[in-house]
Amino acid sequence: MNTEILIGFLFYLALLAYIGWWANKYTKTEDQYFVGGRKVHVLAATLSDKASDFSGWLMLGYPGSAFKAGLGAFWAAVGCLFGTLADYVLIGPRLRIYAGKFRAITVPDYLEARLKDDTKMIRILSALIILIFMTAYVAAQFTAGGKTFAEGFGISDNAGIILTVIILTAYVITGGFFAVVWTDVVQAMFMLLTLIIVPFLALAKIGGFDKATQIIAQADPTKLDPFGGATGWAAIIFAIGYASWIVGYLGQPHIVTRYMSVEDPRKLRRPGIFISGTWTIIVLWGAFFAGFLGFAMHQAGMLQVSDPEKVIPAMAVELMPGWLAGFVIAGIISAVMSTADSQLLVASSAIARDFYHKVLGKEVGKKQMVNISRVVALVGLWFALTGNKVVYEMVATAWGGLAVGFGPILVLSLWWKRVTKEGAIVGMAYGLVSEVILEAKVYGWAFNPDAPGIFGTIGSWFNGVPVFFINFFITLFIIIVVSLFTKPPEDVVKLHEELFKKVPIETGKKSITETRAKSQVENVADFLIERGLA
Amino acid sequence: MGLSAGGWALLLVPTLLGIATMLLYGFWDRITGEEYYVDDDILAYDEDLIRQQEGGK
Numbered sequence: 001m002n003t004e005i006l007i008g009f010l011f012y013l014a015l016l017a018y019i020g021w022w023a024n025k026y027t028k029t030e031d032q033y034f035v036g037g038r039k040v041h042v043l044a045a046t047l048s049d050k051a052s053d054f055s056g057w058l059m060l061g062y063p064g065s066a067f068k069a070g071l072g073a074f075w076a077a078v079g080c081l082f083g084t085l086a087d088y089v090l091i092g093p094r095l096r097i098y099a100g101k102f103r104a105i106t107v108p109d110y111l112e113a114r115l116k117d118d119t120k121m122i123r124i125l126s127a128l129i130i131l132i133f134m135t136a137y138v139a140a141q142f143t144a145g146g147k148t149f150a151e152g153f154g155i156s157d158n159a160g161i162i163l164t165v166i167i168l169t170a171y172v173i174t175g176g177f178f179a180v181v182w183t184d185v186v187q188a189m190f191m192l193l194t195l196i197i198v199p200f201l202a203l204a205k206i207g208g209f210d211k212a213t214q215i216i217a218q219a220d221p222t223k224l225d226p227f228g229g230a231t232g233w234a235a236i237i238f239a240i241g242y243a244s245w246i247v248g249y250l251g252q253p254h255i256v257t258r259y260m261s262v263e264d265p266r267k268l269r270r271p272g273i274f275i276s277g278t279w280t281i282i283v284l285w286g287a288f289f290a291g292f293l294g295f296a297m298h299q300a301g302m303l304q305v306s307d308p309e310k311v312i313p314a315m316a317v318e319l320m321p322g323w324l325a326g327f328v329i330a331g332i333i334s335a336v337m338s339t340a341d342s343q344l345l346v347a348s349s350a351i352a353r354d355f356y357h358k359v360l361g362k363e364v365g366k367k368q369m370v371n372i373s374r375v376v377a378l379v380g381l382w383f384a385l386t387g388n389k390v391v392y393e394m395v396a397t398a399w400g401g402l403a404v405g406f407g408p409i410l411v412l413s414l415w416w417k418r419v420t421k422e423g424a425i426v427g428m429a430y431g432l433v434s435e436v437i438l439e440a441k442v443y444g445w446a447f448n449p450d451a452p453g454i455f456g457t458i459g460s461w462f463n464g465v466p467v468f469f470i471n472f473f474i475t476l477f478i479i480i481v482v483s484l485f486t487k488p489p490e491d492v493v494k495l496h497e498e499l500f501k502k503v504p505i506e507t508g509k510k511s512i513t514e515t516r517a518k519s520q521v522e523n524v525a526d527f528l529i530e531r532g533l534a
Numbered sequence: 535m536g537l538s539a540g541g542w543a544l545l546l547v548p549t550l551l552g553i554a555t556m557l558l559y560g561f562w563d564r565i566t567g568e569e570y571y572v573d574d575d576i577l578a579y580d581e582d583l584i585r586q587q588e589g590g591k
Contacts, residue, residue, distance in 0.1 A: 085552060094570075097570060213536055226543070
């Protein structure tokens, strides 16, 4: 084990712990962060949204995909960028307005109130979707953590996975919740720096971009083709296969709840979309080029990579001083943690809040909540240890289930006044059942011709396209059809019409936002000035 | 060697379109002179909800 890497790793974790402890003074409880009293500053909310969105997938899964597929993998970046933008255009401001009106904290809260569902079916379906797919998502994060430890410290993947779970348990579940919004912001900035520095160091090592492409062309010319060498219909399917991440953004509970906590829905338009969009562009370019150039380094004999998904930690160890590589490895681990802990809690709250509290009417104490989290973590650990350990595919499976379960109903409930609870129940039930069957039993995460019978024929038409992409539109269609055959309550339709009426923008006088109490950022700034730290 | 024109188009065209989308949406209220109606009820701090929430990051 490299001592310098270990020192850098421990120093970064200590720094993060200090920032978390310090920021915690202003975010007294994790509960306060979750909704933040709906006063989380837009900068923190948007960067925290991205830190929770991109994690093991960005630092391991996606560079691994670029390593294997070459230029064509950039279509995934296209999907993620436009998915991020679609969240702001289609979901963010309207969801925040509705959340404020209904005092909704979670996505099931919002859907139940918006569709006036007194049967509790929407809440039960939501909880099931979250529980199944969020647990799978947590498993993907454990795998990502395990791979990073394995590459950085020379241990096995399974030992790394267990180490990740032990740290996460100590760090989050036992009550040491310092991973609040400001640590997310620090992690977002660290991911940004890592993904800027690593590709430039790789370029310097290889001897320029022309040299890198020359090496790649000699190894496999299709890796320089935008469609991986495919033509015609196959090229379109190739691009859709990678870019399909776009629809998934519309249904991720751990991402869209960030919009519900922001102080003012209008700030999601400006500066929200600029902060989030710019950060996303930079990290996606960085992650893509890390994998792309990592392949060139590997071909030139400059880099040993046992697993394509370990290319960034391997490049950090190869290209950076030991202590800095330790920082990068700690950065990946903490990025994994920042996503895993929120996913773990969303999954746990599906049991605690949606089943026990809202459906059964029983209160759940903190101790029981901790025990539920432990059970979810153990199930995630089992999936991670027994799964195929390909982060890209594991994330795609979980991402798809959440996308199909929540995406269509979220978009329709925010933009279509005629959507009904019956449409939502049928659509969400279809989404849940079909995703479980198609992904677990028929195809796996993507269509393929190996499936039995008619499924194999369909699989050959869409070979390589993730199951969730097609299923998203089928679910959307089902909700529309059922809604057209049923009738929403008149007061629900009237509220929807009134809520989204546009008014001339305020000019001159101070807005309500400006005159009200100070935001979290202003409080932190005041503290710095008071202590003479700035 | 470098990338082909198609390769550069894949990298640059979606990125530029993304930036254009950001700018257009970011300033859409200025362009149209209209914005969503947001009142005190929607903007209100929900201190009472903080106490109710079990989970969170």
